[in-house]
Amino acid sequence: MKKRHILHVVGRMHRGGIETWLMDLIRRMDRERYRNSILVHTNQRQDYDDELESLGCRLFRAGAPKRSVHYPEALARAIQAAGPVDIIHSHEHQFSGVILWVARRLGVPVRIAHCHNDTSMTDRLPNLPRAAYASLMRQAIRRNFTLGLACSEKAAPSMFGAEWRRDQRIGVLHCGLDFDRFEVSVDRQEIRSRLGIPLDRWVIGHVGRLEPQKNHRFMLEIAAALRARASNCHFLFVGDGSLRAALEAEMRDLQLEHMVTLLHARNDIPEILRGAMDCFLFPSLHEGLPLALVEAQAAGLPCLFSSSITAEANVFPGDNRVMDLERPAAQWVWSLLELRRAAHPMPASARLPALKRTSLAIDQNVRRLEDVYGSVH
Known part of the structure; x- marks a missing residue:
């Protein structure tokens, strides 16, 4: 043939x-x-x-x-x-x-x-x-x-x-996605230490290009609003793009350098999701089918994302929250705190086999x- x-x-x-x-x-x-x-x-x-x-x-x-x-x-x-x-x-x-x-x-x-x-x-x-x-x-x-x-x-x-x-x-x-990559064991303490994030921090993560579509500026607004409500929180962004310098400047203006870590794009995302993050924030302006959001759910992270995102990406809706982009940062903070209190993600032994049976x-x-x-x- x-x-x-x-x-x-x-x-x-x-x-x-x-x-x-x-x-x-x-x-x-x-x-x-x-x-x-x-x-x-x-x-x-x-x-x-x-x-x-x-x-x-x-x-x-x-x-x-x-x-x-x-x-x-x-x-x-x-x-x-x-x-x-x-x-x-x-x-x-x-x-x-x-x-x-x-x-x-x-x-x-x-x-x-x-x-x-x-x-x-x-x-x-x-x-x-x-x-x-x-x-x-x-x-x-x-x-x-x-x-x-x-x-x-x-x-x-x-x-x-x-x-x-x-x-x-x-x-x-x-x-x-290759969901086998989420079955490898991770050392949470080693990963946090390598990234300079204390083990007792509650880490809100995001993976995505540093471009307007991903709405990083709004995420910094959320970080500033959350600071007064949860002093042990930390934000971890992973990605590259045209907005890096502008975001670094805004972090300085908002005095967020101590509570936001900005990493370059990397090839160990499953390990970072599972070892460094506690929940996932994804307020994109628009998406097709955001694989980063699906990866976060594969890692067992409760997710808060914008209503602009297709329901096809909401694989485990009981673990997640959806928020309209017109809502102010304070309401997003409230939803994050609710996720922290109430979310009980499905164990990996059930979660990963379920994902492998899907079209994802x-x-x-x-x-x-x-x-x-x-x-x-």
């Missing part, structure tokens, strides 16, 4: 949620049946590049910025260099309209648009250029895709429009996606 060649199009292969999910897929896919390549939009080496190459994946670079008038021509050259390509799988949200248009012109037979984010809130803002872009890209996607995937039902309209369920080419594919498990994810790749022509 001839191997099917899949070209994934992403921004860059750093330690983001989509990219980590994609790595888990590539590690597990049947290499006798499928060959994966990656097309990125950066000339800089990224976290996963070395491992991708060790797995036999070739890396291609778009060769021009997305906003450049030369981008379509540069993208076409990159796709041709990767070819022949049987399936192009674009993970670039609404910009997939351009990518799949180029792929169709080149005769790539299977063109997948994959929605990983719910941007409906920003799409509705009174911003004419943004609205025009979203409308144009949705039209381009509809004309040029052969298959559409969305990470959640809530995210699907951002890419495919409100009537997406009427199109049989579109379906939901939850991104999956990576092995089920791989089987589903291999079925998709094998059935489309």
